[in-house]
Amino acid sequence: MSLTTEHIAFDIEKIRKDFPILKRKINGYPLVYLDNAATSQTPQQVIDVIVDYYSNYNANIHRGVHSLSQEATEKYENARISLQKHFNAEKSYEIIFTSGTTHGINLIASGFTSLLQEGDEILVSALEHHSNIVPWQMLCEKTGAVLKVIPMNEEGTLIYSAFEEMVSDKTKIVFLNHVSNALGTINPIKDIIDKAHSHGAAVLIDGAQAAPHIKADVQALDVDFYVVSAHKMCGPTGVGMLYGKEEWLKKLPPYQGGGEMIATVSFEKTTYADLPHKFEAGTPNICGGIAFGAAVDYMNSIGFENIAAYEQELLEYATGKLLEIEGMKIYGTSKEKTAVISFNIEGLHPYDIGTLLDKMGIAVRTGHHCAQPIMDFYKIPGTVRASFSFYNTKEEVDRFVEGVKKAKMMLS
Incomplete structure (x- = not known):
């Protein structure tokens, strides 16, 4: 065209x-x-969805037999399906609602605490936002894993040849942004994902800055985790999304304990709910999730x-x-x-x-x-x-x- x-x-x-x-x-x-790049503005179409929620069907979801609860639940889960379609996730329950990109990154970093051993290596790029540096430093302090940094050049581009030399069978997870928030650089994430997978490493991509500009296909990328924030995509603040492959989401422990993320609870033992609820403890930002779906639909209409x-x-x-x-x-x-x-x-x-x-x-x-x-x-x-x-x-x-x-x- x-x-x-x-x-x-x-x-x-x-x-x-x-x-x-x-x-x-x-x-x-x-x-x-x-x-x-800090936050996008919100169209009237999304504002109207927010007003409609609080004016007409404000209720807690997944828990009520009454009409308002059922209506809110349906719209919230339809928003999840909108995100599934937009990012081309295979299953809707691979989409986890979060409070934003930072929440999604911390959820994964926390989950890997039980999967790493002393001497394991994790790779981060030199182009990262602090939210994709600090959680991994904390993870290394807890586990004894070693943090290695993929270097950049004067153009603000990652030195891919250095990454090829760094990644090894010791590498357990690679994490980097799809797009640099400070420079706008689009990273070669498909090449990095494929190379990391050849060594058995998982890959998390911070898509916060890419999502307003690039329609990421998580299946085509073969990425393990992809995180975004609604407020970068014409949506509200305080809500975001973690995409995770089903096999990984089943392997990771819950990030938070509380209501909604459980199957059964006794004082002796608790069993956890199926995906996506395993990672969605407590009452979520219901209106935010619904508005996120509306914002993605709006951008796709353009x-x-x-x-x-x-x-x-x-x-x-x-x-x-x-x-x-x-x-x-x-x-x-x-x-x-x-x-x-x-x-x-x-x-x-x-x-x-x-x-x-x-x-x-x-x-x-x-x-x-x-x-x-x-x-x-x-x-x-x-x-x-x-x-x-x-x-x-x-x-x-x-x-x-x-x-x-x-x-x-x-x-x-």
Whole structure:
């Protein structure tokens, strides 16, 4: 499908009307929201689902014979099926609702505590968010396993040849992000998954930053675990998803104990419920789960091919404009990346640039983006990060670039 044909179906003005927050003014200026890698905005269609839940069928699920409970249960489980179809999981019970990506990562790290021995090796990439570093360090402290880091190069790309040398029969699990939150780099996860599996290692992929841009097929990838957050995909905060292969989910112990995750309980012994309930203790974020399903359905109604093509156009346009600014340094120049630009201007602190942009109604992220090892690699305190979504426009890019130029002039 050509870009022209895609844009016939991709009506940016119609899409922007779906997002009420885009009508806001900040400091007297129309909002330009370029912090999508931190959290995306929510369309009215998803907001309506949230309001509908609390207005019309708010009830606890799986436990009641009354109509409201049954209606809430049906919609919650239909959301699970929407996620199953979107990520192409083989079975709906391989989709575990979580509170977000961090929850999913910790669930797996906790489960592997009983599977690792002293001297076992686990591999992480140099491109990780702190939430995909700290749980594994904690796991190593508990088990005596050894944490090894797949290095990166100046482009912000993993050095695959180094990974090939590092992975061995001692490797028990490999974990890395599909897309770097700080740089936008798309990692070669299929090659890494296949190589890890050839040594008998499991693979967990942090899909938080990929999911808004790339439709991951977990069966085609043959990945063991894949985690995402709803709030990166036009959904609400406080809810996410863990995909796990059935064989692995059956092997891992429960992460939390409580109601819903049990089959029978006595003071002498407890038996655990079948999947997915084994990992869903307590009352879940019912409304959040339902809204997550609605958000995924909304994005699919636009089409991920359309989203990817449009965002790539924005990325190339913004990159070209920014590179015209003297002293501009962009970090993360991989040929394979999503619509994220992390940059600094020589002699200026990123926080100062971000503060001045906010005065002009332009929202960006500044700092180390919870990826401090990446900043240490580049020997910088942080960057300005502009992250684009399918509801952004070239006109907004122009305002952003002019804002950066004005900030530079004011700070120089």
